[in-house]
Amino acid sequence: MELWNAIILNPVLNGLIALSSILSNNFGLAIIALTIIVRLIILPLTLKQLNSTKAMQGMQPKIQELQKKYGKNQQKLQQEMMKVYKEAGVNPLGCLWPMVVQFPVWIALYQSIMRALATTPESLLDLSQHLYSWQAVSQAFPLSSHFLWLNLGGQGDLILAIIVGATMWVQQKMTTAPSPDPRQQSMNSMMQLMMPLMFGMFVLMFPGGLGLFWAASNVIGIVIQYFIGGGWGYLRSRSSAPTTPAVASKRASQKGS
Amino acid sequence: MKKVKILFLVVFSLFALILTSCVPGGGTQPAQGWAGTVFHDGTLYVGSTDGRVVAVNPLTQNIEWSYAIAASSSSSGIMSCGQTSVPTAIYGTSAVDGDLVYIGTYDGKVLSLSTSARSQDLPFPQKRSGEWKWICSGGIVGSSVVDGDAVYITSSNGRVYSLDKEFGDLNWESDILDEKLWTTLVIRGDTIYVSTFDGHIYTLSTETGKKLPWTFKSDVGFISSPMLYDNSIFVGSFDNKLYVIKVGDDEPKWEFSGGRWFWAAPVVEDGVVYAGCLDGKVYAIDADSGRELWEFDAGGPIVASPILVDDSLVVAAESGNVYVINSKTGIGERIKNPEGDNKPSIGAPVRATLCAHEGTVYIHAQDNCLYTLDIGEERISWRLPLAIKQES
Numbered sequence: 001m002e003l004w005n006a007i008i009l010n011p012v013l014n015g016l017i018a019l020s021s022i023l024s025n026n027f028g029l030a031i032i033a034l035t036i037i038v039r040l041i042i043l044p045l046t047l048k049q050l051n052s053t054k055a056m057q058g059m060q061p062k063i064q065e066l067q068k069k070y071g072k073n074q075q076k077l078q079q080e081m082m083k084v085y086k087e088a089g090v091n092p093l094g095c096l097w098p099m100v101v102q103f104p105v106w107i108a109l110y111q112s113i114m115r116a117l118a119t120t121p122e123s124l125l126d127l128s129q130h131l132y133s134w135q136a137v138s139q140a141f142p143l144s145s146h147f148l149w150l151n152l153g154g155q156g157d158l159i160l161a162i163i164v165g166a167t168m169w170v171q172q173k174m175t176t177a178p179s180p181d182p183r184q185q186s187m188n189s190m191m192q193l194m195m196p197l198m199f200g201m202f203v204l205m206f207p208g209g210l211g212l213f214w215a216a217s218n219v220i221g222i223v224i225q226y227f228i229g230g231g232w233g234y235l236r237s238r239s240s241a242p243t244t245p246a247v248a249s250k251r252a253s254q255k256g257s
Numbered sequence: 258m259k260k261v262k263i264l265f266l267v268v269f270s271l272f273a274l275i276l277t278s279c280v281p282g283g284g285t286q287p288a289q290g291w292a293g294t295v296f297h298d299g300t301l302y303v304g305s306t307d308g309r310v311v312a313v314n315p316l317t318q319n320i321e322w323s324y325a326i327a328a329s330s331s332s333s334g335i336m337s338c339g340q341t342s343v344p345t346a347i348y349g350t351s352a353v354d355g356d357l358v359y360i361g362t363y364d365g366k367v368l369s370l371s372t373s374a375r376s377q378d379l380p381f382p383q384k385r386s387g388e389w390k391w392i393c394s395g396g397i398v399g400s401s402v403v404d405g406d407a408v409y410i411t412s413s414n415g416r417v418y419s420l421d422k423e424f425g426d427l428n429w430e431s432d433i434l435d436e437k438l439w440t441t442l443v444i445r446g447d448t449i450y451v452s453t454f455d456g457h458i459y460t461l462s463t464e465t466g467k468k469l470p471w472t473f474k475s476d477v478g479f480i481s482s483p484m485l486y487d488n489s490i491f492v493g494s495f496d497n498k499l500y501v502i503k504v505g506d507d508e509p510k511w512e513f514s515g516g517r518w519f520w521a522a523p524v525v526e527d528g529v530v531y532a533g534c535l536d537g538k539v540y541a542i543d544a545d546s547g548r549e550l551w552e553f554d555a556g557g558p559i560v561a562s563p564i565l566v567d568d569s570l571v572v573a574a575e576s577g578n579v580y581v582i583n584s585k586t587g588i589g590e591r592i593k594n595p596e597g598d599n600k601p602s603i604g605a606p607v608r609a610t611l612c613a614h615e616g617t618v619y620i621h622a623q624d625n626c627l628y629t630l631d632i633g634e635e636r637i638s639w640r641l642p643l644a645i646k647q648e649s
Contacts, residue, residue: 120286120287120288120346121288121291121348121398121439122286122287122288122289123286124439125520125535125558125560125608126286128518128535129558131517133497135496138477138495138496138497139477139495139496141477141478141480142435142436142454142455142478142495144436145436
């Protein structure tokens with residue numbers, strides 16, 4: 001716990017409070033600014049993820065060929081697909097790292113927001129033990145928990161939940177390549193729906209400040225994806241998932257009957 | 258791809274678990290309260306951490322009566338760590354006037370309790386005995402103050418309230434002075450002095466609650482309650498300083514830097530300020546010049562205001578260590594724990610305001626026990642648990 005506080009929590013907490021002081025004691029703006037900083041720090045990982053996604057997109061014809069060849073032998077198909085990924089230097093797990101790296105920051109931010117806003121006298125008392133003796137930090141107090149219509153220390157804002165859910169859906173839709181495997185595609189579609197719903201639910205449960213961080217992070221992700229990833233990506237393709245011959249013939253027979 | 262899914266689910270579940278679990282220090286700290294003790298007419302009154310007002314007879318070391326303030330429902334739901342209700346947190350020290358005890362709670366109740374009605378365990382409120390309850394839209398952290406015919410309180414909604422002492426009717430409410438008011442107000446004559454987190458010291462009329470012409474504005478917020486002495490206000494701020502402001506002036510008379518916040522209101526006596534700081538030190542400062550006379554290291558943050566008993570300054574650190582310091586020399590001794598020298602004087606944190614009477618200091622610790630310190634013998638003479646055991 002001490003190590004966590006010293007290495008992650010205290011720097012995030014003091015950085016957030018100092019940012020608030022710099023930004024006219026606006027805690028909401030401080031959260032957005034911190035989000036931008038975090039996203040800039042993990043930008044190399046994000047770029048790696050985008051390149052990985054692009055590479056996987058370029059490999060689609062090869063994957064389709066494998067589908068045709070090993071359609072009936074799923075085990076062999078998986079093996080061959082992994083071989084192709086390996087040859088192309090693509091790690092299917094690579095797309096998760098930016099999210100994994102952000103987890104400690106999310107947790108630290110959650111703790112920082114709750115600590116900084118000090119909703120109970122105990123929290124305010126505890127806060128003093130985590131503060132650096134920076135002038136910018138001491139001048140930031142008291143922190144206002146209000147930003148736009150939001151109570152950053154309070155729970156459950158429906159509008160923010162919708163914004164977080166919608167922006168997360170857009171971001172996922174832009175980056176998730178359609179899968180040639182119908183089962184995989186169905187799983188992807190489910191995840192694309194489940195994740196925004198879950199995060200929307202989290203926003204309703206957690207302090208508004210954390211929801212603001214998620215919303216800002218999603219919007220920044222969309223902007224990065226748009227400018228570096230080349231436009232709206234898969235968001236504009238309606239149903240571009242390539243189908244296996246078996247599925248295609250099944251669909252054709254269904255149409256005919 | 259199976260590995261991807263599994264890894265994703267594991268990481269996501271872990272994140273959700275950490276974020277939603279009741280990890281100590283994971284988020285906000287629950288309101289537990291730290292009500293101080295007051296001695297009146299041979300009885301001690303204290304708000305316990307399990308939401309009761311308790312009357313203790315210090316001679317017999319027994320609880321005379323206790324009244325449980327109705328527990329408020331917690332904001333339950335799926336994130337509540339299984340808690341469905343929590344005791345009412347009490348932070349302020351009760352005000353006692355005659356037969357009546359006035360207390361404010363963190364869930365926004367102000368109560369007038371009759372000691373005779375409570376000792377008979379009659380249903381609350383016994384209006385004939387002067388009991389009443391008043392509900393405020395904001396939680397109450399500061400102590401209640403009785404002056405003349407009114408009870409005055411500060412509220413987490415940023416207002417100051419004046420209530421009729423006899424019936425609990427609202428006399429007036431002030432304008433919103435800050436986002437929240439957690440400090441205790443001070444009354445001198447017809448004037449109320451309130452310090453705010455946003456760096457103001459307001460003066461209000463006790464009659465109307467309207468702001469009086471003099472207001473002090475600082476660039477930094479004030480964390481402690483104000484202490485008024487010799488027409489000067491002593492108050493701790495968020496920039497780790499203790500400020501002294503002469504009433505009517507626009508600039509501080511002097512300021513004194515500590516290592517952390519001066520959370521507790523200082524004590525001033527015979528031209529010397531005794532201020533406990535969260536940096537673990539007690540500072541004795543010349544009230545006129547701001548010059549440091551001595552400092553004493555208590556080894557842990559000092560949350561409760563020190564208390565003077567003759568020439569002895571009693572200081573309780575949050576760690577549970579209690580010191581008796583010579584107020585002239587700054588030389589002090591730690592009160593030993595009978596269970597072992599290496600243990601803190603009291604086996605629980607101390608945050609509540611101390612109370613002294615005839616050479617005995619009463620300390621309400623966070624283990625919900627009342628401790629008594631005999632200054633002459635420099636030892637903890639007895640310990641009384643305030644929690645009432647539930648009968649099955």
